[in-house]
Amino acid sequence: AQSVSQHNHHVILSEAASLELGCNYSYGGTVNLFWYVQYPGQHLQLLLKYFSGDPLVKGIKGFEAEFIKSKFSFNLRKPSVQWSDTAEYFCAVKGSGNTGKLIFGQGTTLQVKP
Amino acid sequence: DAGVIQSPRHEVTEMGQEVTLRCKPISGHDYLFWYRQTMMRGLELLIYFNNNVPIDDSGMPEDRFSAKMPNASFSTLKIQPSEPRDSAVYFCASSLVVGQRNTEAFFGQGTRLTVV
Numbered sequence: 001a002q003s004v005s006q007h008n009h010h011v012i013l014s015e016a017a018s019l020e021l022g023c024n025y026s027y028g029g030t031v032n033l034f035w036y037v038q039y040p041g042q043h044l045q046l047l048l049k050y051f052s053g054d055p056l057v058k059g060i061k062g063f064e065a066e067f068i069k070s071k072f073s074f075n076l077r078k079p080s081v082q083w084s085d086t087a088e089y090f091c092a093v094k095g096s097g098n099t100g101k102l103i104f105g106q107g108t109t110l111q112v113k114p
Numbered sequence: 115d116a117g118v119i120q121s122p123r124h125e126v127t128e129m130g131q132e133v134t135l136r137c138k139p140i141s142g143h144d145y146l147f148w149y150r151q152t153m154m155r156g157l158e159l160l161i162y163f164n165n166n167v168p169i170d171d172s173g174m175p176e177d178r179f180s181a182k183m184p185n186a187s188f189s190t191l192k193i194q195p196s197e198p199r200d201s202a203v204y205f206c207a208s209s210l211v212v213g214q215r216n217t218e219a220f221f222g223q224g225t226r227l228t229v230v
Contacts, residue, residue: 107156
């Protein structure tokens, strides 16, 4: 069955610290991978996405993620977080093309202390 | 395009009442998803449609929940009768598949449902 697992439920960092949020998925075929961010009281917005090609994907606001197929992972990274990065982060996976459903991990709440 | 539009933004209703949530996907998108978000369970996929046809409704919690997509520009999620445990934020999202390539899903602002 298709599933997504995010390892960290709640992360607290100080400004300028580096960030890495873990995401592992389970799916038998070719996948499309996404990271979304949800700021307090808002809807989900796309941070970055992976379809194919270079496994290191760069997104908005200095975020990047690396797809490691052998580990079924798509971890999100940012070298230096800001207070404004405080939000909830969701990893999502969908089977490529017309297969598979778009499902999300449990989410990771990031709190950045000024 | 105005994006995915959901209505109402907020709904407060009494237990036992029927609730209908509405969604207008982005024009041209062929996938539509309904999600429910709660603190306890996170973001759950309830049902999704492809070209107006329900593909997977295994996430619909009970028979009290039903969803329809009568045309490419409109979908409804209905709860009848509603219960306090249905209180959550309900998100609609749409996406497009071109060949083997998915676009990302674009989310609406959500409907915050409170059942008292």
